[in-house]
Amino acid sequence: MNSYTCKFLIIALGLSLLHACQKKKESHPITVERYGMIEKTEINQYTIRSASGMVVKVINYGGTITDIIVPDRDGNFENVVLGFDSLSGYLQSSNPYMGATIGRYANRIANAKFAIGDSTYVVTANNNGHCLHGGAKGFDKVFWNVEILSDSSLRMTYTSADGEEGFPGQVNVNVLMTLGNDNSLKLEYSATTDKPTPVNLTNHSYFNLSGGKSETILDHILTLHAETFTPSTDDLIPTGEIYPVKGLGFDFTQPKTIGKEIHRIPGGGYDHNYIINQSKDEPKLAAVLYEPLSGRVMELNTTEPGLQFYSGNFLDGTLIGNGGKPYIKHAGLCLEPQHYPDSPNKPEFPNTILHPGETYRQTSIFTFSVR
Numbered sequence: 458m459n460s461y462t463c464k465f466l467i468i469a470l471g472l473s474l475l476h477a478c479q480k481k482k483e484s485h486p487i488t489v490e491r492y493g494m495i496e497k498t499e500i501n502q503y504t505i506r507s508a509s510g511m512v513v514k515v516i517n518y519g520g521t522i523t524d525i526i527v528p529d530r531d532g533n534f535e536n537v538v539l540g541f542d543s544l545s546g547y548l549q550s551s552n553p554y555m556g557a558t559i560g561r562y563a564n565r566i567a568n569a570k571f572a573i574g575d576s577t578y579v580v581t582a583n584n585n586g587h588c589l590h591g592g593a594k595g596f597d598k599v600f601w602n603v604e605i606l607s608d609s610s611l612r613m614t615y616t617s618a619d620g621e622e623g624f625p626g627q628v629n630v631n632v633l634m635t636l637g638n639d640n641s642l643k644l645e646y647s648a649t650t651d652k653p654t655p656v657n658l659t660n661h662s663y664f665n666l667s668g669g670k671s672e673t674i675l676d677h678i679l680t681l682h683a684e685t686f687t688p689s690t691d692d693l694i695p696t697g698e699i700y701p702v703k704g705l706g707f708d709f710t711q712p713k714t715i716g717k718e719i720h721r722i723p724g725g726g727y728d729h730n731y732i733i734n735q736s737k738d739e740p741k742l743a744a745v746l747y748e749p750l751s752g753r754v755m756e757l758n759t760t761e762p763g764l765q766f767y768s769g770n771f772l773d774g775t776l777i778g779n780g781g782k783p784y785i786k787h788a789g790l791c792l793e794p795q796h797y798p799d800s801p802n803k804p805e806f807p808n809t810i811l812h813p814g815e816t817y818r819q820t821s822i823f824t825f826s827v828r
Contacts, residue, residue: 485608487506501603515611535751539789562624563590564730569586569588609637630646646819673788679745679766682744685732693724726768741759742758752828
């Protein structure tokens with residue numbers, strides 16, 4: 458081996474070691490901190506960090522996302538979801554599902570009952586005589602098992618017992634949460650059952666992309682890839698009809714501020730299911746949210762056929778959130794990928810009944826950038 462070859466190998470080895478050290482520095486293992494106690498159960502907060510600096514925090518109570526921290530156009534990192542400073546905030550009876558994993562059935566089931574074959578099931582009525590988000594103790598109020606899979610991903614699991622909140626069948630639920638270096642949060646849901654049962658899962662984060670600088674989301678600019686929606690009754694139960702969005706104040710097919718036509722919407726704002734997707738194969742772009750003050754953009758891709766757009770109409774200033782701020786009306790908005798509300802009672806809607814031997818799957822990706 459001549460001297461030139463030796464020098465080349467030494468330089469190559471040095472560069473390899475330098476690259477390995479740099480990669481090690483970029484590695485951010487998921488950290489776990491005690492968040493509180495509920496009776497004898499320890500609640501932990503898991504913090505995931507990407508190499509690009511994005512941070513997501515989740516607790517094992519309710520599978521709840523407490524923080525999504527991303528940069529604005531000037532590089533300032535701020536939390537863009539509503540939440541509370543401590544566990545006690547999430548335990549309030551008035552907590553409107555902030556950041557929680559929702560199931561066994563996201564959204565409403567009319568009159569809290571449905572039929573599967575010759576059997577009729579009565580589930581918990583917790584919203585004007587209807588079942589909302591799985592009943593009085595849905596997946597948002599249970600303890601999830603959390604397994605750290607890598608520096609960028611964790612898996613949350615929960616077993617819902619046969620008869621829980623009146624729903625038939627034992628359901629085993631998995632939620633895989635992965636943070637990407639492109640400032641994306643990927644949520645992959647799966648579930649199996651031993652009896653036919655409705656399954657409809659989602660996440661209920663409230664977004665305000667200003668990072669707390671704007672009290673409301675009315676100046677956020679929203680685009681929804683939806684030309685139709687499902688109109689509903691005053692109790693927010695779908696009538697079964699499908700309407701075009703144009704001409705009714707519901708049209709977000711072109712970018713529009715949320716506040717522009719909100720006065721035209723009955724009930725004080727948007728709380729409606731938009732029809733966005735008819736394919737389960739790959740996540741497709743459903744929504745783009747832009748906040749001009751910070752420059753932040755959020756793109757939502759999903760495999761789900763519907764998207765519930767909720768403009769925070771029931772927030773009224775009584776809830777005190779992060780940093781001691783009261784959450785006033787329209788302080789945050791939800792974009793909830795899911796199947797249509799009341800599908801178990803509407804056979805014309807996409808099917809939500811999961812059978813033994815089948816696997817429920819859903820993928821939704823929230824990607825953040827700046828303009």
